[in-house]
Amino acid sequence: MLERMATKDPQASLLARLAGLIADETRAACLLALLDGRAWTAGELARHAGVAASTLSEHLGKLVAGGLLAEDRQGRHRYVRLADARVAQLVEDLTAQVAPGADRRPRNLRESSAGSAMARGRTCYDHLAGRLGIAVTDALTSRGLLRQDTGFALTDTGLGWFDSAGIPLDRGSRRPLARACLDWTERRPHLAGVAGAALCRHTLDAGWCVRIGSERAVKVTASGERALLEMLGIEVGALR
Numbered sequence: 001m002l003e004r005m006a007t008k009d010p011q012a013s014l015l016a017r018l019a020g021l022i023a024d025e026t027r028a029a030c031l032l033a034l035l036d037g038r039a040w041t042a043g044e045l046a047r048h049a050g051v052a053a054s055t056l057s058e059h060l061g062k063l064v065a066g067g068l069l070a071e072d073r074q075g076r077h078r079y080v081r082l083a084d085a086r087v088a089q090l091v092e093d094l095t096a097q098v099a100p101g102a103d104r105r106p107r108n109l110r111e112s113s114a115g116s117a118m119a120r121g122r123t124c125y126d127h128l129a130g131r132l133g134i135a136v137t138d139a140l141t142s143r144g145l146l147r148q149d150t151g152f153a154l155t156d157t158g159l160g161w162f163d164s165a166g167i168p169l170d171r172g173s174r175r176p177l178a179r180a181c182l183d184w185t186e187r188r189p190h191l192a193g194v195a196g197a198a199l200c201r202h203t204l205d206a207g208w209c210v211r212i213g214s215e216r217a218v219k220v221t222a223s224g225e226r227a228l229l230e231m232l233g234i235e236v237g238a239l240r
Helices: 010-022 025-036 042-049 053-065 085-098 109-120 130-142 156-164 193-205 222-232
Strands: 069-074 077-082 122-124 127-129 179-182 189-192 209-211 218-220
Touching: 010 025, 025 042, 025 053, 025 077, 025 085, 025 122, 042 053, 042 077, 053 069, 053 077, 077 085, 085 179, 109 122, 109 130, 122 130, 127 130, 127 189, 127 193, 130 189, 130 222, 156 193, 179 193, 189 193, 193 209, 218 222
Parallel strands: none
Antiparallel strands: 069 077, 122 127, 179 189, 209 218
């Protein structure tokens, strides 16, 4: 009597399909670039990944069909972005697990400068990361605005701080208000979720931080140094 064949787990098929989408260097480069939270044109991503536009278009089609990217068209331009915060979290978490160790040496001066800038401060999809993100998270925690002992959670004082700072929080969002995201350069969690996104957006809109280079790196401006010192007690040296 033939043994009954085991029923295939549908989740296994989905997981294999997802892994296959990410397991390509060009597609991985696109996902990492889009962690800056902005929409890129296909041409910009092709130049970033170092491939022909036709090749890149094929890869983008697979990522869109697989639900990892969303696309918008404006005239003859095609813009793509990460589908949602869950995709960003997946990419960042994977990056944290496979990031090169501290003993890896940069191949050239440009790579060294870019790496240093990313470690100082960067955007992780829609929130702050690097030493800047950690400094902000630590300051919120030490002032009793954020709790980390039982998972990330804003305190009542923290909610009031966001209101008084003029940083609105979308309380109706399906995303958690505060969430820990493992920082792949600092190896510690920084603030993500609705609060992390709102704070990052405010720092950029208010001119406290500006984007630098073609990567996700950000730099604190002079007005940002004053604001962060006044509002959170963050010394300038912690951001360098």
